[in-house]
Amino acid sequence: MEMQPREQAATESPDSGGGEGRPPQVAGAQEARPEDRLTLLLRLRAQTKQQLLEYKSMLDASEEKTPEQIMQDKQIEAKIEDLENEIEEVKTAFEIKRLALHRMQLSAALKKNLEKINPQTSVLMDNMKHILKLNKLIMKSQQESWDLEEKLLDVRKKRLQLKQASESKLLEIQTEKNKQKDDLAIMENSDKIKTVQQNLQTEIQVTTVIQHVFQNLILGSKANWAEDSAFKEIVLQLEKNLTMIK
């Protein structure tokens, strides 16, 4: 179902500045009208200039060849982004140049002005002196703040170094402790130690048996071992319980 697109139009005539369609006011109109006409003409001139510029730029743009092949969406988007970035860069460069130009013009005008007037009594000189004072103050406080920042940075560096040193020391202590623990554990669990301990045990047992054998021999012989000091010593030594020596 197609709806016939309707179209309506509404217009309004200009209210101020364009005095052509309006009945002229009575008082002071004769001087006001040429003024209005002039502003109107100047405005129209500016408008026409701008429109001419737009048409010219469109012509220049259409002379550029556009790629005819059908590209992917993503590529088109990327191209559009690049072109927009280009536009932005050109605009900023233009603005910077305009700023520089204005500054040069300003300083040239200022120089001429200073040459014309008496430099001692001018408000401009007062302003400039004030500006210089403020600039000196700014530079001084900037220097001070820079120094303070440097000090702060030094203190921070020292703190960091101390922290790092303490960290390394603690790490050393910890590794030492761990090593000790490991060594102890190794020593306790080593196989060699175990075999040595086994051997010790067997030797102790053998010696105990030998001790008992000798004891029984001496007791069985019914000899009086308390009389001879060397004999007494030997018997007492045989009494020693070797398992306690471990």
Next chain:
Amino acid sequence: MSVLRPLDKQPGLNTATILLVGTEDALLQQLADSMLKEDCASELRVHLARSLPLPSSVDRPRIDLIVFVVNLHSKYSLRNVEESLHHVDATFFLGKAAFLATGAGRESHCSVHRNTIVKLAHTYRSPLFFCDLEIEGFRATMAQRLVRMLQICAGHVPGVSALNLLSLLRSSETLAPEDL
């Protein structure tokens, strides 16, 4: 003619023409009235259309700015605008076209999601305005903005062109859909 081109006619002296495309006749009429109430040094002409293509029988001046009005409450208006977009020449989207979404205030009635229209505006690289055209104050502000835009697009403001305005209007919000 089936396709609207921006620069195929000579501009009228001191005249600026805006074309409002949308299905909500009452809202468009109200917006047109608000725009005409604005005081502006140039002569304003407001054309209203339901959809494009426009009938070629009518003799109309050069159109400087097209505003596509989408009502977020109805999907039909969005579809209508999308179909009308085919009848507009690509060079219009170099700053002479804009989208206006109305009805975003009442979230519960919105059947078109905000992101849809944001994506549409991003695809066509045109500015997008949100405005509740039913509220008098917002409508007056929007009318003021549109009148200023129209003056720039018609070339009545020396030193600013439509393309310039377009890149100025490009803000960080228009970059958000790329992250989506």
